[in-house]
Amino acid sequence: MSAIEVRDVYKEYQRDSQHIPVLSGLTFDVAPADFVALMGPSGSGKTTLLNLIGGIDQPSRGQIVVGGTDIAKLDGRKLAKWRSRNVGFIFQLYNLIPVLTALQNVELPLLLAKMSGKERLQRAKTALELVGLGDRLSHYPRQLSGGQEQRVAIARALVSDPAVLLADEPTGDLDRKSGEEILQLLERLNAEFKKTIVMVTHDPHAAERAHRMVHLDKGVLSN
């Protein structure tokens, strides 16, 4: 069974009376523990596809099955619950909460899980240690470098132990060295922890680290 199945997916936006097609009949699969790089020019629909797979947007038509669940059929509440358990998001600009420490940022998704405060704290610490930030628990985002912030964001994505990680240009805002560290970390999560990773990137060097590349152009697969 595929970890992610995208079947004949369409996505259109409506602006005034104008229909803007973004994805047009997209079909592809991602195997469990695969590492896929989504590439394509700006406006090709990469981020839209990532959002649909992550259940933060709904397709206009088609079917998206992630971990055996047809997420296009879930209502908002069920989808929120599903997201909290099944996918981890990594954003280009990290999107950490600036008033929370690294530890609190990582703990945030666990507030939705039924577990004790002690257990939450332990899991958040473990996640931060895994990304090499065990000594930065009480640091605020403004006290961290870009690379460190992104690692906190990865720890936050990991802490609920989702099967799928979705990364939108995770190295896009980092220098080469920090970007390299993040890519190594993603590779490790994929190899050691068997996380299925879908990464949107413009950077061919970053895309080479994936097992396979999928090219999008004007809303359709080009390879």
Add this chain to the structure above:
Amino acid sequence: MNLLSLVLVNLGRNKRRTVLTLMSVTVALFLFCALGGVLDTLADAIKFGSESRLATRNAMGLVFPIPQAYRQRIAAVPGIRRIAVQNWFGGLDPANPHNFFFEFAVDPENFFPMYRSEIEIAEASPPQAQISLPADMDPKLAAFMTEQTACVVSEVLMKKMGWKLGQTITLQGTIYPGSWPFTIRATYRAISQAFGGSGMFFHFKYLEQKGMGGSGAVGVYKLELSHPEQAAEIAKQVDALFENSAASTHTETERAFAAGFVSMYGNIPFVLRVIGLAVAFAILLIAANTMVMAVRERTSEVGVMKTLGFEDSTIFGIVVTEAAVITLGGGVAGSLLAKYAIDTSHFNAGGAFPPMTVHWATVATGISVALVIGAVSGLIPAWQASRLRIVDALRRVE
């Protein structure tokens, strides 16, 4: 960390804004409860007096006296146990003419026994001679009873004016012109706050001889009843006695008599209520504006939280709670501050009212208003945040 600590952390983002909003709510609720305190005090003033005592005055109004000759005829009405004189004096302290306090000329042998359960004699000068007092009169009033220019002053007024027991004070008469020397022979304290703890009583004989020129008139008669449940019937009987007289009477319960004074303030209670509501509405707009700004600044974070799995209802709850914490904090502070400041001021408009107070019910109303303001002011931003689409929220930054 839990959801409540997340709320508190959010409030700490812009400390200056949070503190200023909290302070504005505090000031508004202080004002709201202070205005409520005025209403509470007016309500207390209406409760002044007893339902079991009657007051008889000239039917044309308080400024018109009634003949003293009525006394015997009133006293003869079955069910009246005791009758006492109470006459407004209206004197001013020349050293401090703006410091208003009430003074009544009374016939003490009837008046003080009539009010024995409402006031107690706190301190008194020793008597110069042995005299016999009515059985139910406080023996401490002996010195006062032997001296026609003596007076009994409330402890509160003594403290306020800096007077001492035994001191002779001189008031300037306004209704009864001239200089009026009085010697303070006793002080009293009100057991019932509604009695009004800031007044002065002196002998009616003194007023009659020095100021009334033998007119044979009196301001008000207070009637103590043997059977209070017959008050309405007795009042009718008293008024019927003088129905066709030159000075017909109006008799009502003491409480209704006191309420008549309060009613002279017309629609002030209504105006105060309107001001209170206007203040509450103004603060609602301020709090709502603050919350809208606070949430708008965090649009992308709301998107991130939703991405992590926070449901719309949780986001809604967090925002509403933030608003409620700010307004509740300010509401509790402002309401309690008003209670403390007003209750400890002991302000009573020179004895025209009982000491000003803010009832706990008003404090509770203030806190409830604050809570409602918080909830309402948070509703719009909370609704906006909960309805926000994740992709739109994240696009704000990216």
